[in-house]
Amino acid sequence: MTLGIIKQLKSATERYVRTTDHPVVAWLESEEDIRFESFDSVYEEHEDFPSVYEEIADRLVARAQSADNSGVILYAVPGHPMVAEATVQILRRRCPEEGIQLEVRGGESFLDQAFVRLGFDPIEGFALLDASDVGAVKLDPRMHTLIGQVYDTFTASDVKLGLMEMYPDDHEVVACHALGVEGQEQILRVPLHELDHVTGYGNLSLIYIPASRDEQLRNRSFERLHEIVAILRSPEGCPWDREQTHRSIRKNLIEETYEVLETIDDDDPDHMREELGDLLLQVMLHSQMEEETGLFTAYDVIQALNEKLIYRHPHVFGELNAEDAEAALSNWEAMKAEEKRSKGIEPEEQSALSGVPRDLPALMKAYKIQKKAAKAGFDWEDISGVWDKIEEELAELKASVGQGEDAEAQVLELGDVLFSVVNAARFIGVDPEEALSLTIRKFVRRFRHVEQRLKEAGKTPATSSLAEMDRYWDEAKELERQL
CATH class of the missing domain: 1.10.287.1080 (MazG-like)
Known part of the structure; x- marks a missing residue:
């Protein structure tokens, strides 16, 4: 602390300290006879730190507003008040709103000791992270990284898991306790996977990851x-x-x-x-x-996607509710329609079949088009109409082939049959693309069994009879049933 800060501590009419769990507080009380009223009890009254910090700020604001207060209220915090000190940020927001004059005076922070004791220059690239929010997105191995607020072993374990998103398990990290405090300082270099095996975590602990130019570390x-x-x-x-x-x-x-x-x-x-x-x-x-x-970048793609996801999920990022998947889908469709209006497109004036990608595989495209048509009310009342349609289209295909019609006519008739079968899939709630894929996989699996059995007999499909292949085919089916 500077001499000016100590003078202020001595002259203040009221003194508060966020916590007495700091060696400087004991020194001030014993050497300078400076007494504080602490907020340590507030930590016992709440289940999370944000609530603690809000409560401390509420009490200080209320005291400053009290009618009998004509002096200066001094609120002291560990280190520099503008470094990793949430209560000060709350006061900086609240005091102007409440008409309270606030003056922030700085002292030495734990960063000063970290730079000296750990021996790195922050101008090389430096990041200070909160232990509650460590992950690959915020980590850059090229920068010296300090992680503060490592209060206990559980927090250290969370930090370890966050760091493992970027660094290998055996990467060397540094656990630090009470930097610059004589007789208490510990600087422990350990492999990352042992970070939460270190003892002694508390209010004066932090974790340091030295900068590295190893490009392999950035591959995540x-x-x-x-x-x-x-x-x-x-x-x-x-x-x-x-x-x-x-x-x-x-x-x-x-x-x-x-x-x-x-x-x-x-x-x-x-x-x-x-x-x-x-x-x-x-x-x-x-x-x-x-x-x-110069038209757009990958980051523009990500931005557009993030904005779309947030906009189309008002039940997650906004004030709407969605109790189930159907309600969530309804919100999604409503937001899509609103997006179109913002682009000058009136959804009501578009075809009910709009929005199906032109180059989708035909089976998938038929399924999506039928779903859109059904949503517009163009659908069978029940599946019996679908069966009748399949039989009708199949009869027309048989007639076309039997009468020797040209290839184009037969192609169209076959397409009608397939289209009507897709309708059946939709009615029973099955994706036809997925259904056909499963059948293809089943066919391939059984045919390979036939090939293997023929190979064992010294034959190939070309040198065996259909009856023999059918026998092995039925064998493959029986094996599947047994499984």
């Missing part, structure tokens, strides 16, 4: 991905990536999407992680192409 960050894609497209990057256009890699986006779907169908998380990465790469490449023209 979106910023690094954005940087890598930009390098690949740069003049010094990859010739193949540099030559690509939206149209040249259009098919890649479709292929990668289907590869993700395959991992979902196979319930294969390991490959799903890889394929989702390949799909994300396509998004990044298309975004990078537009960034090079």
Whole structure:
């Protein structure tokens, strides 16, 4: 503390301290005979720190407003009042609103000791984080990082889990207790996975992660991905990536999407992680192409998505309610309609079938179009009408083929049959795309069984009879039933 601060402490008519759990308080009382009224009891009255801080501020404001108060109320906090001190921020907001004059005087903060005792210069890049909010999004390995408010082992454990989102389990971190306090200071270097095994966490504890230029540490960050894609497209990057256009890699986006779907169908998380990465790469490449023209960046894509998600979920981020999934979907549709109006599009003037992507696979597109038509009231009263329609369309297809009509006519009749079958799927609540995919997988599984059994007999499908293959096919079905 400066001499001026000590003089203020001595001359104040009323003195309050947030907590007496600090070595300086004991020193002031014994060496300078400066007494405080503390708010330690408030910590016992509330279950969380924000409530404690609000209560302390309420009491100080009320005392300042009392009629018999004509002197100066001094409120002392550990370290610098503008560093990691929530009560001071609340007072800075409340006092002007209440007509109370507030003056903030600073002293030495724990940061000063951290810079000296840990030996780093903050100008190299420095971040101060709260232990309650540590995660990969806020971490940058290139910056010296201090994490304050590590009050206990449970908090240290939460910090460890947050750091593990970015750093490997054995990465060295530093647990610090009472920096600069003679006889109490501890600086412990431990692997990350042992961070919550350290004892002694309290009000004077913090965690330090030294800055590192190891680019491998940044491989979990979106910023690094954005940087890598930009390098690949740069003049010094990859010739193949540099030559690509939206149209040249259009098919890649479709292929990668289907590869993700395959991992979902196979319930294969390991490959799903890889394929989702390949799909994300396509998004990044298309975004990078537009960034090079100056139209938008990947961050603009993220911003637009975040804004859309917030806007379309008023039951989560706003004041509306949604008791179930149907109500949530209703809110989503209402917000979509409102978005269109804000763009000068009147949803009421659009076709009921609008909004179905042109290039969807035909089976999926038929399903979505039928759902939209049904929502507009164009639908069968019950599934019996669907069965009649399937039989009608199937009879027309048989007649077309039997009469030897041209290929175009037969194609149209086959399309009618498929379209009517999609209606049946919709009525029984089944996605036809998913149903057909399951059947295809089942067919492939059974056919491979047939091939394997033929191979065991020294044959191939080409050298065996249909009756023999049917026998193995039925065998595969029986095996599935037994499972």
